[in-house]
Amino acid sequence: MPDQDDSLLLYLNDAIATTRNKETLFRNVTEKLRLIFPFDAITIITLDAEHQYRRVFLRDYLGEVLLPDTAERKPSRMPVEGTPIEQFVRQPQLHQYDLQELLREYCFQPFEALLAKGMRYFTVVPLRTGGQLIGLLSLVARRRPELSALDADLLEKIGSLVAVAVTNTLAFEDIARREQEKTMQLALNNALLSIKERGELFRAIAAEINRVVPCDYFGVRVREANSPTRALAEFNKQPDGSFQPLDENRFDELPLTLRTKESMQLIFREPGVFVGEDFEALARRHELLRYIREERGTRSVLCAPLDTTEEATTVLIMASRQPFAFTEETLELILTLVPQVRLAIQNVLAFEQIDALRAQLEQERTYLIDEINTTAAARLDDFVGGSAVMQQVYTRLAQVAPATTTVLITGETGTGKELVARALHNLSPRKERALIKINCAALPAQLIESELFGHEKGAFTGAHDRRIGKFELADGGTIFLDEVGELPLDLQAKLLRILQEKEFERIGGRRVIHTDVRVLAATNRVLEDEVAAGRFRADLYYRLNVFPVRLPPLRERPEDVEPLMRHFLERFTKQMGKPVRGLRERDLRALQQYIWPGNVRELEHVVEQAVIVSQGAFLEFQGFAAAAQTAPALPEPNGPIRTLKDQERDHILQTLHRTAGRVSGPNGAAVLLDINPKTLEARMKKLGIQRTVEVK
Numbered sequence: 001m002p003d004q005d006d007s008l009l010l011y012l013n014d015a016i017a018t019t020r021n022k023e024t025l026f027r028n029v030t031e032k033l034r035l036i037f038p039f040d041a042i043t044i045i046t047l048d049a050e051h052q053y054r055r056v057f058l059r060d061y062l063g064e065v066l067l068p069d070t071a072e073r074k075p076s077r078m079p080v081e082g083t084p085i086e087q088f089v090r091q092p093q094l095h096q097y098d099l100q101e102l103l104r105e106y107c108f109q110p111f112e113a114l115l116a117k118g119m120r121y122f123t124v125v126p127l128r129t130g131g132q133l134i135g136l137l138s139l140v141a142r143r144r145p146e147l148s149a150l151d152a153d154l155l156e157k158i159g160s161l162v163a164v165a166v167t168n169t170l171a172f173e174d175i176a177r178r179e180q181e182k183t184m185q186l187a188l189n190n191a192l193l194s195i196k197e198r199g200e201l202f203r204a205i206a207a208e209i210n211r212v213v214p215c216d217y218f219g220v221r222v223r224e225a226n227s228p229t230r231a232l233a234e235f236n237k238q239p240d241g242s243f244q245p246l247d248e249n250r251f252d253e254l255p256l257t258l259r260t261k262e263s264m265q266l267i268f269r270e271p272g273v274f275v276g277e278d279f280e281a282l283a284r285r286h287e288l289l290r291y292i293r294e295e296r297g298t299r300s301v302l303c304a305p306l307d308t309t310e311e312a313t314t315v316l317i318m319a320s321r322q323p324f325a326f327t328e329e330t331l332e333l334i335l336t337l338v339p340q341v342r343l344a345i346q347n348v349l350a351f352e353q354i355d356a357l358r359a360q361l362e363q364e365r366t367y368l369i370d371e372i373n374t375t376a377a378a379r380l381d382d383f384v385g386g387s388a389v390m391q392q393v394y395t396r397l398a399q400v401a402p403a404t405t406t407v408l409i410t411g412e413t414g415t416g417k418e419l420v421a422r423a424l425h426n427l428s429p430r431k432e433r434a435l436i437k438i439n440c441a442a443l444p445a446q447l448i449e450s451e452l453f454g455h456e457k458g459a460f461t462g463a464h465d466r467r468i469g470k471f472e473l474a475d476g477g478t479i480f481l482d483e484v485g486e487l488p489l490d491l492q493a494k495l496l497r498i499l500q501e502k503e504f505e506r507i508g509g510r511r512v513i514h515t516d517v518r519v520l521a522a523t524n525r526v527l528e529d530e531v532a533a534g535r536f537r538a539d540l541y542y543r544l545n546v547f548p549v550r551l552p553p554l555r556e557r558p559e560d561v562e563p564l565m566r567h568f569l570e571r572f573t574k575q576m577g578k579p580v581r582g583l584r585e586r587d588l589r590a591l592q593q594y595i596w597p598g599n600v601r602e603l604e605h606v607v608e609q610a611v612i613v614s615q616g617a618f619l620e621f622q623g624f625a626a627a628a629q630t631a632p633a634l635p636e637p638n639g640p641i642r643t644l645k646d647q648e649r650d651h652i653l654q655t656l657h658r659t660a661g662r663v664s665g666p667n668g669a670a671v672l673l674d675i676n677p678k679t680l681e682a683r684m685k686k687l688g689i690q691r692t693v694e695v696k
Helices: 002-018 022-036 069-073 085-090 099-105 109-116 149-194 198-212 258-267 276-285 287-296 328-336 338-374 388-400 417-426 445-453 489-501 527-532 538-544 558-576 585-593 599-613 624-630 644-658 669-673 677-687
Strands: 041-047 053-060 095-098 121-129 132-141 217-224 230-237 243-245 272-274 300-308 312-320 407-410 435-439 478-482 518-523 547-550
Touching (some): 022 041, 085 095, 085 132, 121 149, 149 198, 149 338, 198 217, 198 230, 198 338, 272 276, 276 287, 388 417, 407 417, 527 538, 669 677
Antiparallel strands (some): 041 053, 217 230, 272 300
């Protein structure tokens, strides 16, 4: 027998020196051992340096399936304490055990399963290298093995060789794993440097991680303070091994409460692996995870927090249909990648923010250039007129301009509401950012929402590109909603949300956009009457009417007519290169006595026309002065008051006389009155004015 023993030891020593494949090596070891020692199963476990954790290195039942398949796939790192292994570790030499006796002291499911299959006896051989215990070799048998002293000595010698083989194999595996990890980290760095688009970057990250840690789902989710959880990137692995993005709104139609989703997010605040019974227990507690298990077949989940602050929690989540797909070791590997993935997220969000800011700045630039070309900036010094009623307006504007308060500017058409809005913006701390203007009456109802809030690509027919809305464009600045009384009721509700919550969503979008915008609104309607008639929301009215500013009509401040007229006269004379002409006293008197239904804008147009047509030493008003003289004068303080309807009718008639009955066109009444021809025709019909007017 000594020669046979020496031959076996020599064979094993040679196999250990030449064989690198773990499965081949230990299959040969098992076959040789069975030639000498009778046993029915063999198991090799390894121990950590402190002997607190074990993992299965090799388990071979010699063709028999004694434990469920899932037992082979349990997490490899398991505690020693509380198991029979702690007794094995304390035994310095080869020792034999009776499973029945061990199970009286320990409740250990793997041994119970072995005993149920008739396995009863354990021969445990310590595996040592350099005097250090690195693992245990266990031979399991149905019958008690009768080992002589020589047999025991041989087994311990074999244990020393197996210990060397295990140590070498672990070293080779560690080197291979490190090389694989370095390759993966290099691939991630290359992706990080070369890919700027979010979807493609995270698809590449998912594919590289999948090479080392196979998974069926890869996602990065973030939860910001006071906001629901949202996905930065989510992918499902396809049958061909590629990763395809998931619809982030796929759970929206499920009857799940927000609390369910939020509770799941709380679980993922700490690193964790949920496999086997741990996953099943988690699924029983959380409806969303149970749904994923039933519908997607998910059986394992790994989560690794990437960033946790008071403002937001970002977590990387991997899932698999395999019940024991992840281990503590794979979690440790993923955690080593956290700095790279975190950097990837920071970079991609920075690139997106830069692109968004670039697009916003380009839109602001285009918008501001257009604004500069059409209207100069306004200040209080630019206002003309020192009447008592205007002095009150100047005082209120100076009071509210530095604040962020919402202002409702009211007044008749042509009183200068837009000029007031510009002055409020230019006198505010927001003057360095854009003043964005939108005329709520100038756009069709179906386009106003897109204009205000923007839309995503494909949100509706014709939405070929994403559009940034006016509220998003005005972030940090001011938005001026002219003719706000014309907003449809459904949009009034959305405007109310912005005023209350400072947030909105683009059409076709799911992401909530926060905005810091000061709202200035203007209307020539009496909103109290609109509210009473059900055409304007009362709650929106009160939100807008925080600080009302009423602009008086020109007829209430006739003393301002002369300075306004001279202001316009100076401007148009310079613009047109015309000579300075005088103003007859009778013409000035007629201008002051006129009721000006079109207010300052009408006066501006009258002066502009006079500068164009005048030829002599004095301004010619082409019959305007005569018409004004025949028009009803301003009412005496104690005289009867004419209704606005009557005044509007008279003013339209006078304008039609001046245009020979022409409504539209370059020389039509609509141009002089500065309103849409269709609107003028509608008012004429309402007031009973015939389209054709006989000119006397």
